[in-house]
Amino acid sequence: MDLQDQLKNLFPDHISEEPVNETQETKDLWLQDDPIICKYEKRKGKPITILEGYTGATQDFKALAKDIKKTLSVGGSFKDDKIIIQGDYRDKIMQILKAKGFNVKRVGG
Template sequence: MSDKKFKNISWEELQNMGNPENAPEEPKKKIKANVFLAKSRIRVHLEKKGRGGKSVSIIRGLEMTNAMMKDYEKALKSLCGVGGTQKNGEIIIQGDHRDKIVNYFKSKGATDIKKAGA
């Protein structure tokens, strides 16, 4: 019973056995957002102008793709329990949630992040 009929083979060996045209492509490496966060100079502003007296937290300085920014927007909206949007390379979150936002980005690996604005 100790004799195995089949041996473990690597992915390269398996591809070499069959038609290489039919073999699935190797998965593309995903660029980690931590790389972008480490490079970015992120500032979290509080603004009330032009919003009927209501305050919003605006995250500026994120240097990443729109898809990644959309993911962060969704995570922040769920973390703060409020609405928000993404416009012109900024993420806008309703209400004053600067402390939560700063702590969230620090936990994700951002190094240069500060609260700004009054």
């Protein structure tokens, strides 16, 4: 008997909620014709990946940044209409964006 069965026995009237689907949040993103630019830099000797060139709403770009950071389990930030990801994850980020339907252009290196 697992935990779910024990909870059903304790609370028979409770209706369990469906888990929230994270990808539903990102399905509503505006897909643009121009490619998102994915470039690599070093700041203070540490590698970072920068995404820029999204022309949609700022909230959509923030949601995309959150999804990328969560998928890759890395840190990063959103500043000045740019997503800054800690580390060199250009290949993985490009695969994630292409899977979502974005055009991506790799710049540098």
